[in-house]
Amino acid sequence: MTKAAALHEAATGSACWADALLHSFAQAGYVRSEPAILQPSEPFLDLSGEDIRRSLYLTTDASGEELCLRPDLTIPVARAYLASPEAGQPAGFSYLGPVFRYRWGRPSEFLQAGIESFGRQDRAAADAEMLALALEAVAAFEVADVEIRTGDVALFNALLDALDLYPVWRRRLIKDFNRKVSLEQDIERLTIASSTPRNEYEGVLAALAGSDRKAALALVTDLMSIAGATNVGGRTVAEIADRFLEQSTLKGGALPRNALAVLKRFLAISGEPQEALTQLRALASDTHLAIGAAIDQLESRIGFMAARGIDLRKTRFSTSFGRGVDYYTGFEFELHEKNNGIEPLVAGGRYDGLMTRLGAAAPIPAVGFSVWVEALTRISPRRAGSKP
CATH class of the missing domain: 3.30.930.10 (Bira Bifunctional Protein; Domain 2)
Structure with missing residues (x-):
């Protein structure tokens, strides 16, 4: 042939x-x-x-x-x-x-x-x-014989909201959630920053990071204009100010050590759905973080999965699971050939935010x-x- x-x-x-x-x-x-x-x-x-x-x-x-x-x-x-x-x-x-x-x-x-x-x-x-x-x-x-891998980006977003992170770190972590290497680098950077002695201007950077982003950006832009900056390397003053605001905040750390510990504990949760649910309930109880609604949604989904005859013992749930698609907003899953971790056979998830980005009025x-x-x-x- x-x-x-x-x-x-x-x-x-x-x-x-x-x-x-x-x-x-x-x-x-x-x-x-x-x-x-x-x-x-x-x-x-x-x-x-x-x-x-x-x-x-x-x-x-x-x-x-x-x-x-x-x-x-x-x-x-x-x-x-x-x-x-x-x-x-x-x-x-x-x-x-x-x-x-x-x-x-x-x-x-x-x-x-x-x-x-x-x-x-x-x-x-x-x-x-x-x-x-x-x-x-x-x-x-x-x-x-397939492997069922599941996760829920809504849980991660709920955790970040409950931790009340500075806006620049919240944006960065959400962006990198679907990119495992980048997320690991973020956590490593936060770990180093939390153990580094404070520098003389860290308080100013933290204040900027914790303020309204537009107001902070306007302040940095005005300061650069007063200093006479106009255009550097093809970038406008506004672009340079935006980059400075993000990078200086990331460099300064701007994340309490207890929040970093919670983040690491959360991302380590993995196992059968019921086991993961138990660990998440324990985390919420120990930390008093308001993530109960997202956990309730997970528990409800698990119940419907069982009602549909899905074998939960063959299903793996991981809080760090992401599909690399930025518009997903909740449940995510992949089905893989047994012992083949690279290419999914079926993949999908929830994307509630996509429709408005495509022009839906609501x-x-x-x-x-x-x-x-x-x-x-x-x-x-x-x-x-x-x-x-």
């Missing part, structure tokens, strides 16, 4: 499995969405950062608008929903189609299937349903997941080319 024929057979097999998967999603009540392949690039760049630009296939139309081949389907499906008469109302969609992303040595065009659920107020139940349907998707490929709850069809086809006992 030639390489071209083999690729065609693999693609045919993937499509066959994916069609069956889409049918199962429809039976669960999720209507198929088929957004355009060519999408405005701005939402992807705004939500994922300029770093994603090197992975996109970009073009410009006659009006000058920058467009791209869709790199995933969550944002296109969300945009289609917001443009529909159903916008703001509970609605569920499934999808199947090619996405396009440069992947350094792997095919840039590949199939993606998945589900997006919008407008449901019963968040814990909707979260559990997504995980249950994700497990059904894996089972459809006859892949039985917040709309949203949760969903994507299925990596090629990864599942590759490891399925019934290989590509076999009919389900």
Whole structure:
């Protein structure tokens, strides 16, 4: 068999499995969405950062608008929903189609299937349903033994709010939560700063860090203007002041030692969901921090997961688990092949903040997941080319 024929057979097999998967999603009540392949690039760049630009296939139309081949389907499906008469109302969609992303040595065009659920107020139940349907998707490929990894960025945000951190540190830690190396560096920097003798201007920096960001920025900008600074290295005075305010605060530490200890204890919590829940309750009790509502939401989700038949003994929850997607706001999960820690088979989570960033007038709850069809086809006992 030639390489071209083999690729065609693999693609045919993937499509066959994916069609069956889409049918199962429809039976669960999720209507198929088929957004355009060519999408405005701005939402992807705004939500994922300029770093994603090197992975996109970009073009410009006659009006000058920058467009791209869709790199995933969550944002296109969300945009289609917001443009529909159903916008703001509970609605569920499934999808199947090619996405396009440069992947350094792997095919840039590949199939993606998945589900997006919008407008449901019963968040814990909707979260559990997504995980249950994700497990059904894996089972459809006859892949039985998978690792279930879960987390909840809302818990981390609740902890930071309860710790009442200086705004600059809160922004930095939230930004780096999904980037494990960066978060570890933040914690290390805070550890060093907390044990470093105070310098002569640390009080001023701490005062700036603890004040209103706009007011502090205006003060630093005015001081630089008075000193005669105009433009350094292509940066404006405002840009330099903003960078100074952030870096000087980070350098100064500006985090009480007890808050650092709580942060480390929180990020070390991991295990079966019920075990993690017990540890979180103990942390809240010992520290008197107001994180009970976020813990209650986790407990409710665990209950719905159990009611849906998800084996909690095979589920791992970690407070430090993050998927590297900045717009997630709550529950996050990945399903992995057993003993394969690199590439997820299915991945998803809650992204309640995305819809307003895409133009919704009011917040709309949203949760969903994507299925990596090629990864599942590759490891399925019934290989590509076999009919389900």
